[in-house]
Amino acid sequence: MLAEVAGIAREIADWAAEAGFTADLKALREVLAERADPFVEDLFLKLIDACGLPPARPEGEDPVKIDPLAHPGHRPVDGGPHGVALEKAVLNLPRDGNLVLECAGDERCYAQVWHRPDGTYQLEYRDRAPAEHYRTRTVSAEKAVAALQGWTAGGAGWRDAFQWESIGSWFTDV
Structure with missing residues (x-):
């Protein structure tokens, strides 16, 4: 075959x-x-x-619903990994390696994953302002892939599988 x-x-x-x-x-x-x-x-x-x-919309999701924290026109830069290529990029990250996905609509917007030396995955995203910077950790490469694919699609709910910690104060003068 x-x-x-x-x-x-x-x-x-x-x-x-x-x-x-x-x-x-x-x-x-x-x-x-x-x-x-x-x-x-x-x-x-x-x-x-x-x-x-x-990508298909999750069942019952309103086709015009947008992620409330994503700004108008949110989309990843052209040529960035998506779909299977994004999955492979995350799964092939070496320990202490990272992948950053930039937003085409605003250079201050991005999502990233760091495959930490301990084998866990640290996800972060920033939505335009330094104060809007969040992180979470997971042991699941699949959950990291799903979150990044959700971010690239601009859909609502990709953050729901995690408890996010605000780290915006690290990047602002308070």
């Missing part, structure tokens, strides 16, 4: 193109060759990302 991966990936990319999406052929081949262990759902989501389909 692995011998057919390249042809199947091409067929999926052609289907995506007919639907108006731009698939990542290399990512498609990788997903099709990957083992679905332990859950096929994770692999399916990677396949959707590789097809270039936009």
